[in-house]
Amino acid sequence: MNLRWTKKKPKLNKECLLITAQNWGKEQGWSYTAFSIEKVECDGRWYLGIITSDGDEWGDIDDLKADKYLVLPLLKPLTNNPTGIKGYSNEYMKTAMQELIEQLKEERLSNPIESPLNIGLSVAIGFASNLLEKEKQQIIEAHDEGEGKIIGNGEKYYNQTFKQ
Secondary structure, X not given: OOOOOEOOOOOOOOOEEEEEEEEOOOOOOEEEEEEEEEEEEEOOEEEEEEEOOOOOEOOOHHHOOOOEEEEEEOOOOOOOOOOOOOOOOOOOEOXXXXXXXXXXXXXXXXXXXXXXXXXXXXXXXXXXXXOHHHHHHHHHHXXXXXXXXXXXXXXXXXXXXXXX
């Protein structure tokens, strides 16, 4: 995933979070706006709409003007039910990365959506989410190198121990 600011307006083809930055000069500095890009239904057809922090549709992407753009993918929700079976319940431990993501999300909820801090938190959540698979592999390999040789498969251990 490429989480970088770009001066070129992005072509949006899936749901995401779009952050725009406008430079108002030395005295006023930068202002940031966060938009949610969501599927909108109209007359039985779907299109991607630009939704403001108030939940209103903003308008056409062609009319959106900014000095910089940042596209953040939507994050997959963590679930307490890795099996997908209705009624299944199990409490899992959380990995350090999962706890970090949870704390960043909680902090993000306590700040205005368009604040520079929230934009930074969203970027950090994206980076941390991308490291979940690497962390999982490290746990599996460590288990397989240690007790896994005696008691079983590292991936099974991970899935039984940590909430994904």
